[in-house]
Amino acid sequence: MSSIAEAFADGPAFVPYLAAGDPDYESSLTYVEALERGGADVIELGLPFSEPIAEGPTIQSAIVRALEAGMTPTRYFEFVADLDVDVPLVCMTYYNLIAQFGDDGERGPEAFVRRAAETGIDGFVVPDLPAEEAGPLREACDEYGCELVFIIAPTTRGERLERIMSQVSGYVYVQARLGTTGARTALSDRTAESLERITDWDVPKAVGFGISTGDHAQRVIEAGADGVIVGSALVDIVAQGVERGDPAVTVADRLEGKARELTEGALRGMPAADGGPHPERT
Amino acid sequence: MSSHTGKFGEYGGQYVPEALMPAIEELEDAYERYVLDNEDGFMNEFRQRLADFGGRPTPLQYADRLSERYDTDVYLKREDLLHGGAHKLNNALGQVLLAKYMGKDRIIAETGAGQHGTATAMACAHLGMPCEVYMGRRDINRQRPNVFRMRLNGAEVTPVTVGRGTLKEAISETMRDWAENVEHTHYVIGSVVGPHPFPAMVRDFQRVISEEAREQMRDRAGCLPDSVLTCAGGGSNTMGLFAEFIDDEEVDLYAVEAGGSSLAVDAEEGVAPNSATLSTGTDGVLHGSRTRVLQDYDGQIMESHSVSAGLDYAGVGPELADLVDRGRVTAVNVDDDNALEGFHRLSQLEGIIPALESAHALSYIENNRDELGDVILLNISGRGDKDLETVLEETHGRDIENAPDIETFGATGGFQ
Ligand SMILES: Cc1ncc(COP(=O)(O)O)c(C=O)c1O
Numbered sequence: 001m002s003s004i005a006e007a008f009a010d011g012p013a014f015v016p017y018l019a020a021g022d023p024d025y026e027s028s029l030t031y032v033e034a035l036e037r038g039g040a041d042v043i044e045l046g047l048p049f050s051e052p053i054a055e056g057p058t059i060q061s062a063i064v065r066a067l068e069a070g071m072t073p074t075r076y077f078e079f080v081a082d083l084d085v086d087v088p089l090v091c092m093t094y095y096n097l098i099a100q101f102g103d104d105g106e107r108g109p110e111a112f113v114r115r116a117a118e119t120g121i122d123g124f125v126v127p128d129l130p131a132e133e134a135g136p137l138r139e140a141c142d143e144y145g146c147e148l149v150f151i152i153a154p155t156t157r158g159e160r161l162e163r164i165m166s167q168v169s170g171y172v173y174v175q176a177r178l179g180t181t182g183a184r185t186a187l188s189d190r191t192a193e194s195l196e197r198i199t200d201w202d203v204p205k206a207v208g209f210g211i212s213t214g215d216h217a218q219r220v221i222e223a224g225a226d227g228v229i230v231g232s233a234l235v236d237i238v239a240q241g242v243e244r245g246d247p248a249v250t251v252a253d254r255l256e257g258k259a260r261e262l263t264e265g266a267l268r269g270m271p272a273a274d275g276g277p278h279p280e281r282t
Numbered sequence: 283m284s285s286h287t288g289k290f291g292e293y294g295g296q297y298v299p300e301a302l303m304p305a306i307e308e309l310e311d312a313y314e315r316y317v318l319d320n321e322d323g324f325m326n327e328f329r330q331r332l333a334d335f336g337g338r339p340t341p342l343q344y345a346d347r348l349s350e351r352y353d354t355d356v357y358l359k360r361e362d363l364l365h366g367g368a369h370k371l372n373n374a375l376g377q378v379l380l381a382k383y384m385g386k387d388r389i390i391a392e393t394g395a396g397q398h399g400t401a402t403a404m405a406c407a408h409l410g411m412p413c414e415v416y417m418g419r420r421d422i423n424r425q426r427p428n429v430f431r432m433r434l435n436g437a438e439v440t441p442v443t444v445g446r447g448t449l450k451e452a453i454s455e456t457m458r459d460w461a462e463n464v465e466h467t468h469y470v471i472g473s474v475v476g477p478h479p480f481p482a483m484v485r486d487f488q489r490v491i492s493e494e495a496r497e498q499m500r501d502r503a504g505c506l507p508d509s510v511l512t513c514a515g516g517g518s519n520t521m522g523l524f525a526e527f528i529d530d531e532e533v534d535l536y537a538v539e540a541g542g543s544s545l546a547v548d549a550e551e552g553v554a555p556n557s558a559t560l561s562t563g564t565d566g567v568l569h570g571s572r573t574r575v576l577q578d579y580d581g582q583i584m585e586s587h588s589v590s591a592g593l594d595y596a597g598v599g600p601e602l603a604d605l606v607d608r609g610r611v612t613a614v615n616v617d618d619d620n621a622l623e624g625f626h627r628l629s630q631l632e633g634i635i636p637a638l639e640s641a642h643a644l645s646y647i648e649n650n651r652d653e654l655g656d657v658i659l660l661n662i663s664g665r666g667d668k669d670l671e672t673v674l675e676e677t678h679g680r681d682i683e684n685a686p687d688i689e690t691f692g693a694t695g696g697f698q
Contacts, residue, residue: 049581050582053454054299095567096568099572100580133296133297155464156300160303175301178465
């Protein structure tokens, strides 16, 4: 079993996101490590790109901070190597950085995935790479034993859905609502409907976009998800720390606390231990 | 080259978030049915509205004094006389009409110079569609007249404050809006860029420029031109002007980009002080397609620069990039100073105040007359009213040889 599959195997998975290097290299290392202490099962680690078209204002700002502090693909892999965490890591980035990676002799997905796999990345999610254009990256992932996560949106149906589900590995990222990333106070009512469309596929389903509280996490798991993905609600804590000039340890503690709230929420959403059937899977 | 695969050689494709893919497939289908197959008489209605509302056909004008200066026949295709003052209406009207045929009830668009936003706002007022235009903060400041025009036509203008606040950021922000509202909103992209089918579809709406110009050259000059020139930002007026000449192998095609203040780049700062994507860019993926882009070694997109807001973009249309790779189109560039000189020259010699974008193309003739043959077709993609403030300021700060004495404005208190 791959490490990502294992992370989903026993109970709901909590999958937090942070942008690597936000707001600086050293603090960011401690923030990612705090997520693991708070119960993260898989961590999505953003490699910042200058044109993050799938990102709302919160994560856009995180990306700007990380880029301004000097984050680059090469630094990113150093960052991954320096991280002291024991959970699987998924690299979240945009396709141009993958296409350009390497030296002039050899640039592209192969070079990128090879380096990523060497440094301890287990999978990838690339929001501007639809299944139709993903051939080269899929091949490289197969060669180096990495997972390729795809996003499905509330608008993904029919043949498209099948094409994506036949290429996905690791987990499928179920986008809870249309639009870009960003914390929301209300949960989208399209979540259950989206999960229902893919119950037949035997791959873990993780829901993201707009989840910000333990209560949300609980309801997403109750609706049939195998995991919850949370980004902006965590990045908000980093941003607030920057704004107030808080020391990194304080911010790390808050991140750990938020992570714990979300982990516990997800656990509460799990079907009862007496074997009661999962509401969405009967 | 195929419209159906969305690939132009290595370039093109569909690199967008999954939430947009169903809408893009729906658009592909609509493009094929209404535009390519003229279903429900779509193209007839489009052409009729271009004539009645837009004022097409635009004239082809023999430029007496330029011809004399360069000792060659110079013909101007006058897209500046299209309603709204630039070629942009061809595309905007086509797409807003298509959105109506598709049953969409809201239009969004990005704009750089404000010409595309203006054209879209006009088309939306004309066809009764609500319209929201995203525009970089910096561009809002340098193109104020167009902001007023959009507002007058009833469009919302939403400032984009991230990054340097130019076209690149405006496109990203419009894509985000589209990802949220994709089910009932159509994104009217402003050039031959973005995911398939936009590059092919926008070219087909702009193709009318060369359909007319080729016929008009035949009628007026009795021959095809030796060379055809126009400016290229994203490249929509460029592809529109070239489309019907591509198979005429004896006709040389020149895409004139903005050389800005220098062709060198500052990789450390992530800034290219130019927008010469075809001349200096490299293969990358930006805003939905694989094309030539201005990027650093790692693939981060650079901030571009040009004195002309409409050329200030780090990408370019994938079809144009392919035509340059294949040697069919020659990519050249003209810097800020020379573009300003061209602006003043056309104003003085022909009584036409051109858009700063168009001035780049004119200026190329000034310094390269010998390579262009005996009959030149030059596209005046737009008029310069929107640029007057910029030109006054920029001319003041530089040593532009043929500029009028603008101190007189200072004396009357109008300019300092
Ligand atoms: C008058 C004029 N010409 C040219 C352009 C550049 O666009 P494109 O390269 O798509 O024709 C613009 C863009 O705003 C414009 O306003």
